[in-house]
Amino acid sequence: MLSENSVVADLFAALVCCVVIFAFLLLWKETAKRGEDQFSCFAGHYSGSLISNAHYIVCHVLPCRIANTYHYTPGFRGATLAAITPGVNIIRMLLIGSGIWKDEGTVKSMSRYGDYRELLKGPLYYAITVTLACAVYWRNSPIGIAAICNLCAADGFADTVGRRFGRQKLPYNRNKSIAGSVAMATAGFLSSVGYMYYFSYFGYIQKSWGMVLGFLIVPLASALVESLPISTELDDNLTVTLTSIFISSLIF
Template sequence: MLARNTVVSDLFAAVGSYGLQLAILSLWTIIGQLGIDLRLIRKLVHISLGLVFMLCWPLFSSGNQGAITAATISSFNIIILLLRVGRMSKDEQGMSKVADPRTSPIGVAAICNLCAGDGVAGIVGKKFGRQKLPYNKNKSIVGTVTMAISGFITSIGLMTTSQFH
C-alpha cells in the first residue's frame, strides 16, 4: 500500500530519516560528554549526518515530490538550529565553530545555501536542463546556475531578515 501512495511513503521516509538522524546526533552528544575533543565530534556529526541523509535518499519516491519531501528534513534542521543558536550555553558553544554563533552566521548561511541551492537546482535542472555540463553529463547548466542563484538569494535573505545582520 505504501508503494502505491507516494505521499504516505515519502512521509514515512522523512520521519524515519529524521528519526535516524536524531538518534545519531544523540549518540554523538553522549560521546562528546566523555571528554573527547568537541571539534572532532563536530566534524564527525557533519560527516555522519550527511551520509545518513544520503543513505536514506532511496527511501523517497522519485521525482519532485520525493526531492521536496527529503529537502524538508534539512529545512527543519535549519529552523531548529536557528532557534537553538541564540540559547546556547557556554558549554554548548564548544560544539560550534565559533565562540559566539550569533555574530558569525557563515555556517548557517552555508547550510541554507546548500539546501536551497541543491534542492531548487535538482527541480529546475530536471525540468529545464537540456544542455549538460561538459564534465558531468548528469548535471545541467541551468541547474548549476539555479543552484548558485537560489543559494545566494537564500543566504542574503537569511542575513537581511534575521538576527545575524
C-alpha cells in the same frame, strides 16, 4: 506492497529520515558534551560536513526499499518532504546561534571555539545547502551534488590539509595555502564523481564523461574563489556554495 507513488510511502520515508538524522545529531551532541578537548576540536571541524553528508545520503541516495516501497517517490512531494529534516536544522541553527535557544551540547559539537554565534556561519550554510539540494535540485540534478560535495566534503578536507601541510602560502592571500587549495579541488572532484556513480547506479542520473569534466571545473572554480581574500571577509562557506551553484548551473 505500497505504491511507488504512495503518499504513505513518502510520509514513511520522511519519518525514517527524521529519526535517523536526529538520532545522529543527538549522539554527536552527547559525545561532544562528554568528550575531551581533542574530540571537540574534531567536532568543530567536521560535524557540519558529516551531518550534512548524512542528511544528503539519507534524503537522496538511499533508495533502498523500506517496507516494500522506495525511499522517496519522484517529483515535488518527495523533494519537499526530503527537505523537511535539513529545513528544521536551519531553524535550530538560527535559534541556537542567536542565543534564543541554549544548547551547550550542540554548540560544543558544531563550533570550533565554543561560541554559539559560530552556528550562524558554517553550520547554518551547511543546513541551507542541503535543504536547497533536496527541495530544488532533488536527486536527478548534478547541481545538488556539486553544491554538497564542494562545501560539505572539499572545504573541510582543505582546512585539515592546509593546517598540516600548508607551509607554502598563496602569493595573493597569506591566509591560504597551496596545499589546502589543491586538497579542496581534489576532494570536491573525487567526491562529486563518487556521488555521480552512486546516483547513476540507482538510475537517478545518467553518468557521462561530460559530467565528469563538469565536476572537475566546478571544484577548481570553487577552490579559486575560496582562495581569494574576499572569501576570508565574507566566509568561505558562503562563497564556495554560491560559486558551486552558479558554475554548475552554467555547466549542467
